[in-house]
Every structure is written in C-alpha cells, then in structure tokens.
Amino acid sequence: MNVPKEIKCVIFDMDGVIIDSEEIHKKAYYETFASIGVTVSDDLYKTLTGSSTINAFQKLVAHFNLDLDPEELVLNKRKRYVNFFENDPTLHLVKGVEELINHCHNKGLTLILASSSAMVNIDRVFNRFNLNQYFTAKISGADLPQSKPNPEIFEKAAILGNTPKENCVVIEDSDNGVKAANDAGIFVFGYRNPLAEDQSLINADFIVNNFKRLHKII
Structure with a gap:
C-alpha cells in the first residue's frame, strides 16, 4: 500500500x-502474574502486546485454565500500573x-x-x-x-x-x-x-x- x-x-x-510506558505496563503485568502464581513466557507475553488488558487476561485465563475473573485481574494490574505511573518521575x-x-x-x-x-x-x-x-x-x-x-x-x-x-x-x-x-x-x-x-x-x-x-x- x-x-x-x-x-x-x-x-x-x-x-x-x-x-x-511499555516498561511499566510490563512490570505491572508481571507483578500480577506472580501474584496469581503463573509463569508467562516471553513468547506468550509478546502475543498480548497491543491488546486491551481485559482481552489479555481473558486469553491468559483460558490458556492456563484458571478459575479467576479476568475483570478482577484487570483491576489488580491497573492498581500496579497506576503506582508505577505516579511514582516514576522518569x-x-x-x-x-x-x-x-x-x-x-x-x-x-x-x-x-x-x-x-x-x-x-x-x-x-x-x-x-x-x-x-x-x-x-x-x-x-x-x-x-x-x-x-x-x-x-x-x-x-x-x-x-x-x-x-x-x-x-x-x-x-x-x-x-x-x-x-x-x-x-x-x-x-x-x-x-x-x-x-x-x-x-x-x-x-x-x-x-x-x-x-x-x-x-x-
């Protein structure tokens, strides 16, 4: 084209x-992954980049067959992101x-x-x-x-x-x-x-x- x-x-x-902000999004995501006890590979994380947070967690819940609410995970991750956003002067x-x-x-x-x-x-x-x-x-x-x-x-x-x-x-x-x-x-x-x-x-x-x-x- x-x-x-x-x-x-x-x-x-x-x-x-x-x-x-990619780095602070990644930090917030990986803190959330750790909090629910899942290990996300670099390849899997790459497929989430550019998606909305709810779509990303819906995919993860299905991928790991988790008995968790994706919307709760979104809120979990968002709190962590806001913390990084507000406290990272760089x-x-x-x-x-x-x-x-x-x-x-x-x-x-x-x-x-x-x-x-x-x-x-x-x-x-x-x-x-x-x-x-x-x-x-x-x-x-x-x-x-x-x-x-x-x-x-x-x-x-x-x-x-x-x-x-x-x-x-x-x-x-x-x-x-x-x-x-x-x-x-x-x-x-x-x-x-x-x-x-x-x-x-x-x-x-x-x-x-x-x-x-x-x-x-x-």
Missing part, C-alpha cells in the same frame, strides 16, 4: 508511540512525538488517539502531558468488544475523524496494532520503539525509527 497522496487524519497509538513522551503532534496539528490535520489502554489510563497520560488540545477524539479498545488485532478500533477512528480511510494513516509500534490497521485497510507506519524489540512490524507499510522522518511524509 502506497502512502496516501493526501493525508487528512493521523491516528496515533499511545503506549510505545506517544508515551514510553516516565516521558517518546522522543520526537511531541514535535510530530505539533507538526500535524499546525498543518490542520485531524488527530485521533486509538489505544488499547483503558480510558482512565489514556486520560491520565493526556492530562499529565497536556495533549488534549491536539486531538479531536480518543478511543479506548477496552470499551470495544475486541481490541487490537481486531480492526474495529481503527475503523471507528476514521469515522470519528470524519475522514475516508484512504486519507488516513495509523502510527503503531506493535504487531497486533499493525494487523488491526492492515485489516481496517488503513496505511500504517510502524514505529520501531527501542523498548519494544520483540515486535517485528513486518506487515507495516512503512517502518521508521525516528519520528523526524515523518515530518517530510505527513
């Missing part, structure tokens, strides 16, 4: 694209993303946030880093029946952006997110985040490891 000739709407993932935006957001906003493009994170976490990030002013809409995969790799979140993003899919682009850092964009029929930039080395991004339409490159394209 070629880069759209006229880009009107940019759909951003959040974790790993806007904020370098938490920061991904390098170059604020400049990219400003670049897109100044060009009059519509910006939509489409994240698998719960809306409470999205709002926490957007309020901390003052990002609400740039975005037309925010969508949480946790509010949908299925999160990424299901394409619904990006189909909904295009609708909320009031933009035809052929004039939209997605920026993603996970294989689940890339697949969701592929299946939605929307051009997807794969951002190679150094903290997400286990993601291949092989099916992205264009891969970048520096957001400055996108200033010339978007």
